[in-house]
Amino acid sequence: MNNKNIKLVIITFLITIILFIGCTKSTISKDSSSESITLTDMLGRTIGMDTNAEKIVAIGPGALRLYCYIDSADKVVGIEQIEKDHLTGRPYALANESLKDLEVIGPGGPNNSPDAEKLLSVKPDVIFSMYAYDKAAVDELQAKTGIPVVALSYGKVSTFDPAVYDSLEIIGKVMGKENRASEVINFMKECHDDLNNRTKDLEEDEKSNSYIGALSYKGSHGIESTYGDYSLFKAINAKNVVDEIGKTGSLMIDKEKLIEWNPDKIFIDYGGLNLVKDDYSKNPDFYNTLSAFKNGELYSQLPYNFYHTNIGTAMADAYYLGKVLYPDSFKDIEPEEKADEIYKFLLGKQVYKKMAEDFGEFGKILMN
Structure with a gap:
């Protein structure tokens, strides 16, 4: 093989390597948008799931509100009856009127248990839950549905409570909206600081x-x-x-x-x-x-x-x-x-x- 042919083989080999690396990087970038994550929810439960959920439900007092602060209501596939029955006094419902037209996934309210069968019927990718008083009950709902259940919390005082900030951060991580979660948390903290400084x-x-x-x-x-x-x-x-x-x-x-x-x-x-x-x-x-x-x-x-x-x-x-x-x-x-x-x-x-x-x-x- 003469020198000209050797050079041609080497160039062809290098081009092949470069194309392979480029394709590999592209594949990694694409897969990373839906990669698996592990997080700890507000009950201390460790949960593994895919990021960037496209269909969600939020159950229990206040769960849907926190979700709406972070991501689009268009991803919500079902709501509790209590959310449909009482529309006044809840700004997140006033700002997202289409929520009231969604399929009912349970009665809602602090004294009612989630309805696993109805939750399954709307096929959510993740369930955000404020029924977070009993770890065993949350684990049971996840086992019954086979859907990741993420427990949230408002803490003891709700307004300006660190537990709310932690819950918003968790929602941001699940939905691939970490930047939005950080913006909301910082906004709340800045308002708190402003009120105090005045x-x-x-x-x-x-x-x-x-x-x-x-x-x-x-x-x-x-x-x-x-x-x-x-x-x-x-x-x-x-x-x-x-x-x-x-x-x-x-x-x-x-x-x-x-x-x-x-x-x-x-x-x-x-x-x-x-x-x-x-x-x-x-x-x-x-x-x-x-x-x-x-x-x-x-x-x-x-x-x-x-x-x-x-x-x-x-x-x-x-x-x-x-x-x-x-x-x-x-x-x-x-x-x-x-x-x-x-x-x-x-x-x-x-x-x-x-x-x-x-x-x-x-x-x-x-x-x-």
Whole structure:
């Protein structure tokens, strides 16, 4: 073989090697988009699955909401009956009206178990579950369906809770939307930091004694329904008169205690406002002994506990509470615009107007 032929063979060999490497890289890149992953869910369960699921269901209180913060509702193939029956008060449903037309995959609600047969009928690639109280039950559902079940959590306080951030990160990993998950988590943290930075240096004598009443908890309640160590008051470093009791969480106080505290400003959750108005009509003397009622320092709050915490609404409420309590610190904030900024970022649509139509606007409450 002469030198010319040897060179030709060598060149042909090199070209073949280059083409082989190029094809190999292309194949690896394509396969990596649907590669298998292993993750740990909020129950500490280790789950193996393919990434970039195309069909999902989200079951249990609040699971669908967290999913909608991260990825398209077009990938949802079925919803719970409770999601179809109650459309008001849930911004993720207002922003994704097509959800209500999906096939029902179970009753939903905190006291009902998932329906494995109906879940199987819509053939999801993954099930996000907020029925996360019992690891054995979640394992059983996964065994029955043969579909990966990923347990999520809202943690103890829901709004600005690290468990929510972890859950969003898990959803992002499953759906191949890690960047979006990071954006949402950072947005929530930045809002939390902003609320704190606006109020953390205020002196105690600059703070009004405040009370939040008529909070929903497993149903609507009157003015005596409140919350100890209230997360939205904490976010803006407000002075909550209830905290002197030393209890955390949902509380039903004796109404006479409210007279003893006599807070400067009272916030009423729209979810229980009608009950407060009914009670006011029967017992106006009680309410009119309170300075906040006499002085017109009675303010609204959009309800955000509806099939678990509507985090976007809670964040919008926190900005409104801050605007009322510390107008100088929030002088650049228009609460309605801020609410829509939050809804737009989390859900892609501005839904404050619809929330206000269903419940009422941010503003002072008139009892007569």
